[in-house]
Structures are given as structure tokens and as C-alpha cells.
Amino acid sequence: MLKNKTIVLGVTGGIAVYKAADIVSRLKKLNANVEVVMTEGATEFVTPLTFQTLSNNVVHRKMFNEITNYDVEHISLAQKADLILIAPATANTIGKIANGIADNLLTTVVMASTAKVVFAPAMNTKMYQNPIVQSNIEKLKSLGYEFINPAKGKLACGDYGEGKMAEPVDIVDYVISSFKEKDLIGRKIVVTAGPTIEPLDPVRYMTNHSSGKMGYSIAKEALDRGAEVVLISGSTCLEPPKGVELVRVKTTEDMLNAVGKYFATCDVLIKSAAPVDYRPESVSSSKIKKNKDTDELTIKYVKNPDIAAHFGKFKKNQIMVGFAAETENLLQYAEAKLKEKNFDFIVANDVSKVGAGFNVDTNIISIIDNKGETTNYPIMDKAQVARIILDKVKKLLDYKG
Numbered sequence: 322m323l324k325n326k327t328i329v330l331g332v333t334g335g336i337a338v339y340k341a342a343d344i345v346s347r348l349k350k351l352n353a354n355v356e357v358v359m360t361e362g363a364t365e366f367v368t369p370l371t372f373q374t375l376s377n378n379v380v381h382r383k384m385f386n387e388i389t390n391y392d393v394e395h396i397s398l399a400q401k402a403d404l405i406l407i408a409p410a411t412a413n414t415i416g417k418i419a420n421g422i423a424d425n426l427l428t429t430v431v432m433a434s435t436a437k438v439v440f441a442p443a444m445n446t447k448m449y450q451n452p453i454v455q456s457n458i459e460k461l462k463s464l465g466y467e468f469i470n471p472a473k474g475k476l477a478c479g480d481y482g483e484g485k486m487a488e489p490v491d492i493v494d495y496v497i498s499s500f501k502e503k504d505l506i507g508r509k510i511v512v513t514a515g516p517t518i519e520p521l522d523p524v525r526y527m528t529n530h531s532s533g534k535m536g537y538s539i540a541k542e543a544l545d546r547g548a549e550v551v552l553i554s555g556s557t558c559l560e561p562p563k564g565v566e567l568v569r570v571k572t573t574e575d576m577l578n579a580v581g582k583y584f585a586t587c588d589v590l591i592k593s594a595a596p597v598d599y600r601p602e603s604v605s606s607s608k609i610k611k612n613k614d615t616d617e618l619t620i621k622y623v624k625n626p627d628i629a630a631h632f633g634k635f636k637k638n639q640i641m642v643g644f645a646a647e648t649e650n651l652l653q654y655a656e657a658k659l660k661e662k663n664f665d666f667i668v669a670n671d672v673s674k675v676g677a678g679f680n681v682d683t684n685i686i687s688i689i690d691n692k693g694e695t696t697n698y699p700i701m702d703k704a705q706v707a708r709i710i711l712d713k714v715k716k717l718l719d720y721k722g
């Protein structure tokens with residue numbers, strides 16, 4: 322995902338240095354070239370060997386090295402960088418950069434570079450809230466430097482409050498999204514995700530195996546590309562992407578109502594949820610007890626509203642994307658569903674295949690459009706599938722104008 326990208330990671334002297342090792346490892350897994358620049362302060366916490374081993378590159382520390390080749394290190398790093406990430410960023414380094422001080426390799430690289438610079442501050446709450454630190458941050462923001470806000474939490478010093486560095490996974494997500502083209506700015510995209518549940522009594526319900534991973538990946542990709550995203554989610558254990566408007570629902574009827582609230586004003590509806598098709602005709606107000614006299618329990622189910630078909634009837638300019646999760650006759654069923662629900666295209670996946678469907682990080686899809694064209698794709702992770710779906714959505718949006 323970050324192939325051919327060079328990330329210069331500035332590591333400064335805070336206790337969160339150990340988390341920077343995780344950042345390097347995550348960036349490497351995404352095929353980035355990582356050049357670590359450590360301040361002297363940082364080397365008091367962790368040795369350069371850790372970063373050298375994880376990044377497979379020599380760690381840069383000193384500005385006045387004996388010259389071994391005729392690259393001036395701070396200039397060559399500044400030019401090489403596609404992005405400079407400073408994590409953890411101390412109050413000291415933030416202050417220096419905000420005030421034009423370039424007295425070590427890292428601050429000099431930042432001064433000499435035209436690449437995007439992203440800070441992930443980490444410090445004690447009182448330090449973070451200090452008006453000098455805050456005004457340095459504001460100044461840098463006003464000059465186009467970016468910040469990944471620290472979280473609230475228990476700090477290494479024992480205090481509780483703001484100042485805990487954002488988690489490595491979120492920092493790396495930010496880096497990934499920095500490289501994405503913001504081609505969906507101004508578009509409102511509604512994504513449904515996960516399963517719905519239909520209660521039977523106060524302790525039992527009917528649902529399905531949908532994990533919501535596909536829908537959450539689509540919401541994340543849309544958000545990264547600049548769209549305004551409403552994520553209507555059934556019960557999942559997933560962390561929603563930061564920045565989406567999250568609407569949590571339980572039943573299929575709830576999901577229908579939630580989509581109804583946003584449909585008229587959206588540009589795109591992506592229906593990746595797995596709403597339960599039938600619900601118990603009645604919900605018992607008390608727990609259904611085991612009946613000693615019979616081995617059977619009969620429950621009558623009634624049809625739930627068909628969300629896709631409902632909005633397919635009313636759609637005007639909206640683009641509607643559906644999903645077909647099948648275990649047999651995949652393409653025939655998907656094509657019928659595409660027509661029946663008035664989708665612009667449908668993403669079909671055979672959930673019985675290894676590496677596809679529910680609760681896995683990959684999917685194997687075919688896309689059928691409303692002109693009858695089918696494209697088959699190899700196994701991919703869900704983030705890649707999300708990219709393909711949104712590339713197709715983008716083309717349709719451009720075509721519609």
C-alpha cells in the first residue's frame with residue numbers, strides 16, 4: 322500500500338518512543354521505506370539498534386557525521402521524504418520547529434523539506450495544555466503542518482488526562498490516508514454494514530454471521546478520499562473509522578428507518594449490511610422457558626421490509642451499490658438481485674469459498690453492472706475491495722455529473 326513511499330520518521334525523547342517501534346513495523350509491512358531520525362533525547366529511551374533492525378535502514382542521528390559519501394544527510398533525507406512523521410513529538414521539538422530552530426538533524430530535515438509534516442504529540446497533560454505548547458501547535462497548524470491529536474488516558478507519569486500519543490494503528494492509518502487522492506470531496510456516502518438482529522424474547526435473537534468488516538472498510542476508504550460518510554451499522558465488535566457519522570441500529574426495521582433519514586440527501590448508498598430477512602411474528606416479553614412436555618419449539622417468522630428494493634424504487638440521482646452473499650448460483654442470483662433492486666452495480670461473493678465472505682479480512686468478488694458486464698477479481702483484502710468499489714462509484718458519479 323505504501324510501496325515506493327519514503328516515510329522519514331522523527332523519533333523524539335518521550336516515554337512513548339517504544340510505540341514508535343510498532344509504527345516502523347506497521348509501515349514496513351505496508352512496504353514503505355522508513356528512514357528513522359532519532360534525537361539524542363530519544364536514544365536515551367531506546368537504542369537505535371531497535372529502529373535499525375525494524376526499518377532495515379541505518380538510523381540517522383547526527384548532523385555533523387564524518388562524510389562517507391557526498392550526500393548531505395539532512396538535505397538528502399528532506400528530499401527523499403514523501404512524508405515526515407514525528408512520533409512521538411515532544412513539546413521541545415514542536416517548540417523548536419514552530420520557532421524556526423534547526424539545531425539537530427531532525428529539526429533541520431523538517432526545515433529543509435517541502436514534504437507534508439505530521440506530528441503525533443505525546444506528553445504529560447499539563448505540558449500539553451501549557452499555553453506555550455498550544456500556541457506552538459496552533460502556529461504550526463496555521464502554516465499547514467498536521468497533527469494527530471493525542472488521546473486522553475493514563476499517562477506513564479501516573480497522571481490521567483490528555484497527552485497520550487495516538488495509537489500506532491491510527492497513526493499509520495493517518496499516513497495511509499495522506500497518500501490517498503481526495504477524489505470524493507463534496508460527496509455524501511451512506512454505507513450500511515454488519516448484521517441486523519431480530520429479538521425473540523429478552524434474551525434471544527436471530528441474526529447472521531456478518532462481521533461488518535466489508536462495510537467498515539468501505540466507510541474508511543470513502544472517508545480517506547474526502548467523502549462525508551454516514552455508517553449505519555448493525556451489531557459489530559469493530560471500531561468505527563474516526564470521522565464517520567455512526568448510526569447504530571439493531572433490527573432490519575431500524576436500518577430501514579435510518580437509511581430513510583439520509584437517503585434523500587446522499588449521493589451514494591452502499592448496502593453492504595446483511596439485514597435479517599425474517600423476524601419472529603411476535604416478541605415474547607419474558608424469557609421463553611424450556612417446555613418439558615415437547616421436544617419442539619415452533620416459531621412463526623414474518624418477512625422483514627426489503628431495504629434495498631424499497632430505496633431502489635425511490636432513487637433519483639443516487640448511485641446504489643448492492644452486495645450478494647451467496648453459497649450457490651452466485652452470478653445468476655446476483656444478477657437477478659441487481660435488476661430487482663435497481664442497483665447500479667452489485668458486488669457478488671460466494672461466502673462458502675475460503676478467503677471470502679463473513680468474518681475474514683479478505684474477499685473474492687465479482688462485480689456485475691447494470692449493463693450486464695461482469696468483472697471477476699482474485700482474492701484481495703477488504704481494503705482493496707473497498708478501493709475497487711469506490712473507484713467504480715467515482716466513475717459513475719463523474720459520468721452523472
Ligand SMILES: Cc1cc2nc3c(=O)[nH]c(=O)nc-3n(C[C@H](O)[C@H](O)[C@H](O)COP(=O)(O)O)c2cc1C
Pocket residue numbers: 332333334335336337360361362363410411412413414443444445448
Ligand atoms: C523519563 C522522561 C520522560 C519524558 N517524557 C516526555 C514526554 O513524554 N513528552 C515530552 O514532550 N517530553 C518528555 N520528556 C522531556 C524531554 O525528553 C526533553 O524535553 C528533551 O529535551 C526532548 O528532546 P527532543 O525533543 O530533542 O527529543 C521526558 C523526559 C524524561 C527524563
